[in-house]
Structures are given as structure tokens and as C-alpha cells.
Amino acid sequence: xxxxxxxxxxxxxxxxxxxxxxxxxxxxxxxxxxxxxxxxxxxxxxxxxxxxxxxxxxxxxxxxxxxxxxxxxxxxxxxxxxxxxxxxxxxxxxxxxxxxxxxxxxxxxxxxxxxxxxxxxxxxxxxxxxxxxxxxxxxxxxxxxxxxxxxxxxxxxxxxxxxxxxxxxxxxxxxxxxxxxxxxxxxxxxxxxxxxxxxxxxxxxxxxxxxxxxxxxxxxxxxxxxxxxxxxxxxxxxxxxxxxxxxxxxxxxxxxxxxxxxxxxxxxxxxxxxxxxxxxxxxxxxxxxxxxxxxxxxxxxxxxxxxxxxxxxxxxxxxxxxxxxxxxxxxxxxxxxxxxxxxxxxxxxxxxxxxxxxxxxxxxxxxxxxxxxxxxxxxxxxxxxxxxxxxxxxxxxxxxxxxxxxxxxxxxxxxxxxxxxxxxxxxxxxxxxxxxxxxxxxxxxxxxxxxxxxxxxxxxxxxxxxxxxxxxxxxxx
Ligand code: 6PG
Numbered sequence: 353x354x355x356x357x358x359x360x361x362x363x364x365x366x367x368x369x370x371x372x373x374x375x376x377x378x379x380x381x382x383x384x385x386x387x388x389x390x391x392x393x394x395x396x397x398x399x400x401x402x403x404x405x406x407x408x409x410x411x412x413x414x415x416x417x418x419x420x421x422x423x424x425x426x427x428x429x430x431x432x433x434x435x436x437x438x439x440x441x442x443x444x445x446x447x448x449x450x451x452x453x454x455x456x457x458x459x460x461x462x463x464x465x466x467x468x469x470x471x472x473x474x475x476x477x478x479x480x481x482x483x484x485x486x487x488x489x490x491x492x493x494x495x496x497x498x499x500x501x502x503x504x505x506x507x508x509x510x511x512x513x514x515x516x517x518x519x520x521x522x523x524x525x526x527x528x529x530x531x532x533x534x535x536x537x538x539x540x541x542x543x544x545x546x547x548x549x550x551x552x553x554x555x556x557x558x559x560x561x562x563x564x565x566x567x568x569x570x571x572x573x574x575x576x577x578x579x580x581x582x583x584x585x586x587x588x589x590x591x592x593x594x595x596x597x598x599x600x601x602x603x604x605x606x607x608x609x610x611x612x613x614x615x616x617x618x619x620x621x622x623x624x625x626x627x628x629x630x631x632x633x634x635x636x637x638x639x640x641x642x643x644x645x646x647x648x649x650x651x652x653x654x655x656x657x658x659x660x661x662x663x664x665x666x667x668x669x670x671x672x673x674x675x676x677x678x679x680x681x682x683x684x685x686x687x688x689x690x691x692x693x694x695x696x697x698x699x700x701x702x703x704x705x706x707x708x709x710x711x712x713x714x715x716x717x718x719x720x721x722x723x724x725x726x727x728x729x730x731x732x733x734x735x736x737x738x739x740x741x742x743x744x745x746x747x748x749x750x751x752x753x754x755x756x757x758x759x760x761x762x763x764x765x766x767x768x769x770x771x772x773x774x775x776x777x778x779x780x781x782x783x784x785x786x787x788x789x790x791x792x793x794x795x796x797x798x799x800x801x802x803x804x805x806x807x808x809x810x811x812x813x814x815x816x817x818x819x820x821x822x823x824x825x826x827x828x829x
Pocket of ligand 1: 454479480481482539542611612614615718719
């Protein structure tokens, strides 16, 4: 037994993660259900470091130093359970199974509990950064028993991305499902970021009248400022790409129906359960789903709407600046909502997740990595119990500065009939939080009227009911 770590499941993410460990000096046992893949990996990349190819589960387990560290990189769901069932009986107390897939945190909680009874440490580990990240340094969100991090942590710190200040983009998120929960919300925020960028693109195209190539340049400029991020950077690349077959902008030849594997949807489902308003993330999920309803869209194409009239050149440039403000303000709101969900999950499941640590490890390696996250980290460093990102002085001031433009952009979008659910939901959230009074009071009145559901008063404690069908006097409930 000579391998410090093992990876089973050698599709592209598993293979790249195994190579990353090997390139960092670890001896890595590798295993795959079909052994051809294992052999191919060692043949192709064996020169990169120490690999031990294992054909069978028994060989794989025998190759690992104790306590064994076994990383599972298979499809989330049943395949993960199948692998656990195969390996758990071969392991001994103190050994570790590390699930690096996009598992649902509830599954992770269940698995952790079951394995804990056998003395096996189960680490649900969120990994972000796609194929390249897995190879060159992902952002890593491990959960599970704290003591597992003592021996696993240093290895993860080695293979992880490093933030601009050199800090490894990994830390222990909390017990059982905490890591996969944080990864789930990462993906929800990723959906929201992508949707907001998409709306900005659509506005620049339909309202400002820019071409995809011009919009790519605008994004490149934005990427030198406060919006500096991986997603803005790759957006410019995608928009400037020209389709070889037709000579048209690539973005114009791709079918406009967005797919999803489910992590964004989970973020919203769980937020509903926790009662956390993640309206921006929800709109992003719904926007993907709407885009996929081809027949419904086809049937709706004839519906009336305003005629788009693109702006003149100088107006267009001013409008682009406004869109940047709207995008930035909406982005602050998405992150506010996402961090609220993490805080609520942490509270519900007793995870004690450090929001500052989450923002710190998202600074590099992951899909939502951005200069912006350093500022979120600073906000939580200054005040760990920040009730909301919007309560941070800097963010509040930036939104205050952006809000006129944000509103103007939404007015233009509405007038021209360009759908901007993400920008609009973000602004509605902001305005609702600011509001002195909300129509929720009226909702309570309606509920009391039709269902005697009772209400509380602003001037006295207690629950009350009005006898709506009678003399409309008020009774204590
Ligand atoms: C990451 C990504 C990764 C994956 C998503 C894509 O952090 O590296 O989020 O996990 O690319 O699952 O999600 P959709 O297929 O749902 O867009």
C-alpha cells in the first residue's frame, strides 16, 4: 500500500483530479468500473507522477495507505450509492470516502450518517472549476467530520486553486452535507450570474443596437473593472467567436434553449423549504426552463409588443454604462440572496458555516470566481454576523450610486419589450427590503377575512381576528 489517495471514476473530472494529485507529488491509486479507462489514464499521463492502476475494488483498496482516502468521482445519485456499497465493506474504521460529485446535500447527510455507524468518515466535497479547474486547481468545499480535514485538508490545499493573495481556495465547510450545500448555492449563484450577463447582452444588442463583436469588447472593458470575473471573461470569448461553417456570430447559430443538470433547481427548491427569498436565482432557473419550451414559444411569437428601435451611437454608449451599473447592482443582490440561503441552511442543520471563508474560497478556481468575492470576504471579515450583504456599507453605497441607472435600464427594457427577469427581480427584492410598509399587511387582512387565519397588530402584542361576517369587531385569537 503506497498510494496516499485514490480516485475511482475516471471520466474527465475524476481523471483530471487524479492527475492534479499526481502532479503535486502524491501517489494516486486510480480505478474505474471499466479497466480500459484506468489503463488509458496511466498510459497517457503516467509520466506526470505516481499512479497505481487498480483493476478491481480489492486491489484499489489494498493500494491505499491507512487511513485510506478514497475519492469518488462518479455521477451524482444512484451511481454514487453503488460505489459506496461496493467499497464500504472493504474499508476499516478511520478510512475516508470523499464524494467529489455534485451530490444533493440531503443524500450526503444520509450517506454520512450510514457510514459513520461503520466508523467510516464520509466527506461530501463540492468541487468547482470544470475540467480545467480539476486539473490546474479547483475551488474545493469539503464537508463531513472535522477530523477528516486534519489529514485530507493539506492535500486539498495543495491541489486547489490559490486566490490572488496566495490563500488556497479550500476550507472545511462544516459537518455532513455542508460542503455539498455550499456547492449547490455556488451553482445557484452561477445560474444567476449567467442570467444577468445574458440580460445585459440582450439589452446591449436589442436596445443599444450593438453587434456581438462590439458587445464582446464592452464585456472586455467591464472585465477590467469591478465586474472582473471568469464568467464575464468567457462571455467575451463566446461573443467574439465566429462560426466557421456560416461565418456568422457563433451566438446566432446556437439553439436558444438552455439546459440544466439540476443544481440551480435544487438551490431554489431548498430555498423554498427554508423560506429564503432567492428570487434572482429562481428567475435564472425559470428563464432556462422557459427557453426550453419551444412549442410554447412558437405559439406565442405573434403576441403583441413594442417595436424595438435601437439607440443612436452616443446614446448607446451611455446606455452601455447604465447596463454595467444595473448588472453590478443585480449581482450584489444575487450574492446577497445566495449567502442568505447558506446562512439559513447553516442554521437549520447546525453547520456553523463561516460565510467569510466561503467567499474567500470562491475567489479562485470556481466558475463564479471574481474580484468581487474579495470584497464580500472583506465585508464578512469586518462583521461576521452581517445580517445581509446589503447591510455592508460599501455595497449599500454602491447600490445607492447604481440605482438610478438600474431603474433607467429596466424602464428601457420594459418600454422596448426586452425580457429582464433577473434585473427586475433583483430590483424588486431591493425595493421590498427597503420599503417602510409592504402589502403583506393586506395579505394578512385577506387571509383573516376568508379563513380566519388571524393577524398581529403594529400597536399591541397578540393575535387577532376580525369578525368579518358579523359586526366586524375584533377579538383576541
Ligand atoms: C462548476 C460547475 C459544474 C457544472 C454545472 C453545470 O462549479 O464547476 O457548476 O458543477 O458545470 O453542473 O450546471 P448545469 O449543467 O446545470 O448548467
